Amino acid sequence: MIEPTVYDLSSPGRHGPLLPVLDVPEAPLPDGYLREDLLLPELSELDTVRHFVRLSQRNMGIDTNFYPLGSCTMKYNPKVNEKAAGLAGFTDLHPLQDAEMTQGAMQLLLELQVYLAEISGFDAVTLQPAAGAQGELTGVLMMRKYQLDRGETQRTKILVPDSAHGTNPATTTMSGLQVVELPSSPRGNLDLEALKANLDDTVVGLMLTNPNTLGLFEERILEITQLVHEAGGLVYGDGANMNAIVGVVKPADLGIDVMHFNLHKTFSTPHGGGGPGAGPVGVVAKLAPFLPGPVVSVEHIPDDFDDEEEHVHFDEDGDDFRLIWHMPSKSIGRVRSYYGNFGVLVRAYTYIRMHGAPGLRRIAENAVLNANYLKARLQQEASYPVAFGDRICMHEFVAQGILEGAPDIHTMDIAKRLMDYGFHPPTVYFPLIVREALMIEPTETESKATLDAFADAMIQIAREAREEPELLKDAPHSAPVKRLDEVRAARQMILCRC
Amino acid sequence: MAYKFDATARYAESHDWARVEGDVVVCGISDYAQHALSDVVFIELPSAGKTVTKGDVYSTVESVKAAEQVYAPVSGEIVAVNDDLESTPELINEDPYGAAWIIKVKPSDPGQFDELMDAAAYETFLSEHE
Numbered sequence: 186m187i188e189p190t191v192y193d194l195s196s197p198g199r200h201g202p203l204l205p206v207l208d209v210p211e212a213p214l215p216d217g218y219l220r221e222d223l224l225l226p227e228l229s230e231l232d233t234v235r236h237f238v239r240l241s242q243r244n245m246g247i248d249t250n251f252y253p254l255g256s257c258t259m260k261y262n263p264k265v266n267e268k269a270a271g272l273a274g275f276t277d278l279h280p281l282q283d284a285e286m287t288q289g290a291m292q293l294l295l296e297l298q299v300y301l302a303e304i305s306g307f308d309a310v311t312l313q314p315a316a317g318a319q320g321e322l323t324g325v326l327m328m329r330k331y332q333l334d335r336g337e338t339q340r341t342k343i344l345v346p347d348s349a350h351g352t353n354p355a356t357t358t359m360s361g362l363q364v365v366e367l368p369s370s371p372r373g374n375l376d377l378e379a380l381k382a383n384l385d386d387t388v389v390g391l392m393l394t395n396p397n398t399l400g401l402f403e404e405r406i407l408e409i410t411q412l413v414h415e416a417g418g419l420v421y422g423d424g425a426n427m428n429a430i431v432g433v434v435k436p437a438d439l440g441i442d443v444m445h446f447n448l449h450k451t452f453s454t455p456h457g458g459g460g461p462g463a464g465p466v467g468v469v470a471k472l473a474p475f476l477p478g479p480v481v482s483v484e485h486i487p488d489d490f491d492d493e494e495e496h497v498h499f500d501e502d503g504d505d506f507r508l509i510w511h512m513p514s515k516s517i518g519r520v521r522s523y524y525g526n527f528g529v530l531v532r533a534y535t536y537i538r539m540h541g542a543p544g545l546r547r548i549a550e551n552a553v554l555n556a557n558y559l560k561a562r563l564q565q566e567a568s569y570p571v572a573f574g575d576r577i578c579m580h581e582f583v584a585q586g587i588l589e590g591a592p593d594i595h596t597m598d599i600a601k602r603l604m605d606y607g608f609h610p611p612t613v614y615f616p617l618i619v620r621e622a623l624m625i626e627p628t629e630t631e632s633k634a635t636l637d638a639f640a641d642a643m644i645q646i647a648r649e650a651r652e653e654p655e656l657l658k659d660a661p662h663s664a665p666v667k668r669l670d671e672v673r674a675a676r677q678m679i680l681c682r683c
Numbered sequence: 684m685a686y687k688f689d690a691t692a693r694y695a696e697s698h699d700w701a702r703v704e705g706d707v708v709v710c711g712i713s714d715y716a717q718h719a720l721s722d723v724v725f726i727e728l729p730s731a732g733k734t735v736t737k738g739d740v741y742s743t744v745e746s747v748k749a750a751e752q753v754y755a756p757v758s759g760e761i762v763a764v765n766d767d768l769e770s771t772p773e774l775i776n777e778d779p780y781g782a783a784w785i786i787k788v789k790p791s792d793p794g795q796f797d798e799l800m801d802a803a804a805y806e807t808f809l810s811e812h813e
Contacts (some may be wrong), residue, residue: 613707613748614748614749615749617749617751620719671747672724672747673720675725675745675747676772676773
């Protein structure tokens with residue numbers, strides 16, 4: 186059933202609060218200010234509460250259902266993160282307070298910079314970007330400025346594999362650079378010959394996601410990064426799939442020069458509409474001067490410094506120091522107001538501290554194990570094809586909605602039918618290089634029982650596809666609305682009721 | 684899956700077709716490409732007068748599933764653009780070789796047309812890559 190709008194629920198004269206009796210002289214609004222055309226809904230408080238509670242109950246999220254959205258890492262967000270972020274010392278801060286008054290918050294940011302650097306192997310980290318895509322833009326603008334700073338003004342191209350997230354070519358274009366698409370090899374990795382053929386002195390760098398969007402580790406990553414470096418280029422690492430390697434592999438050790446982290450993926454901060462996001466960027470030393478600022482850094486205070494009263498000091502190895510905001514020398518500038526999405530950074534910090542190094546490693550191990558378990562069940566028990574399915578996958582895999590004996594069934598039908606089983610559909614029709622793609626990422630936070638329930642549903646749906654295809658074609662049956670006409674919605678866009 | 688082919692057109696591996704009409708080469712996307720995209724909802728068109736090089740992206744076609752780039756099968760100057768596609772992108776699904784031509788190019792190297800696959804070779808290419 187469709188929930189009526191507040192306008193449908195409106196009844197003339199109904200209202201929530203009772204205004205107190207007027208105890209001052211009445212002063213009518215001047216002519217022209219009182220609008221007759223402003224239609225405000227009239228509802229009681231209880232009507233309003235019920236309306237919004239009903240809407241909220243229709244939310245589907247990780248707290249209500251399994252949500253295996255490939256490449257999005259929809260893992261559980263531990264509630265302790267919220268508890269930490271809700272501490273008064275964090276929530277009552279104002280970004281315009283002096284650094285002297287916010288040394289504790291700055292210490293948290295500094296430590297988060299250090300943790301992310303340690304996890305990734307990079308030399309410096311900025312916490313400023315407000316999302317993964319903004320982190321990408323930050324990274325590519327730095328790569329561009331680095332090349333310009335070296336006088337390499339003829340470098341205008343970025344190489345992007347055909348399996349990349351759409352944000353990679355979009356970032357390149359936003360940075361004023363030109364995209365060169367590279368094909369994938371028969372193993373589902375980057376085609377090395379195509380890479381070599383395109384590497385010349387017009388290339389700013391390569392953007393690479395490892396593992397890639399097929400859920401496959403780049404087997405020849407060291408050769409790839411070496412080739413790019415020899416050609417004078419830089420390697421951008423898209424950190425979207427970091428959940429597969431966190432605590433196991435350091436991207437900098439693979440030859441990656443710059444990478445963004447999606448804190449709302451790997452580090453369990455709220456995702457999507459529950460955001461905002463955060464996309465810190467890590468870099469090797471030669472790119473550190475180009476980082477956007479401000480970043481937190483440590484300023485050591487000499488022993489003879491006579492102005493101690495004005496500054497908060499910390500004691501570390503007997504040295505006095507304070508934390509300062511610092512703008513790197515060749516910075517690309519600011520990419521966001523103030524200091525990034527601070528509340529999100531507190532959550533990621535909490536998550537890292539709750540896990541510790543061994544715990545972070547177990548995240549990747551279990552994410553990969555869960556994905557391979559689901560992949561094996563779907564391949565063996567329901568004969569869903571899996572792209573490059575003979576390989577071990579990482580944290581996700583790309584199945585295909587192509588079932589023998591059900592020629593009219595498509596991925597969209599399977600995805601819609603999954604909703605009737607209480608599961609959020611996986612990512613569909615991405616990556617583009619796989620036909621009828623169903624990109625499944627279970628994450629490490631799901632139990633075997635949940636994985637089995639999902640696999641059972643997929644197996645049952647494969648049976649339905651052959652025996653009762655109309656069940657899939659007409660799905661969803663249990664959702665508040667039937668299948669939406671996406672084509673009509675896109676062709677006849679009405680974005681506003683007014 | 685049986686796809687339609689225009690016997691008079693030539694095809695690129697990127698699923699673009701080209702057809703000689705007088706002194707221009709008419710370009711569009713193949714029936715296979717429109718099938719793979721599903722219902723097209725938007726097309727970004729280039730402007731006439733622009734010069735393209737073979738292999739350049741000259742347009743982007745969007746469906747509810749994907750946004751795909753369209754590559755020039757030959758080099759030359761764009762002399763006409765099919766503006767009807769802006770208001771009726773569904774033509775690409777309905778008539779990919781006819782009403783849904785995208786651009787007309789005055790070729791700078793007429794030999795490039797002959798390098799493209801003919802319909803039979805493209806059909807074989809598709810069957811090998813399906």
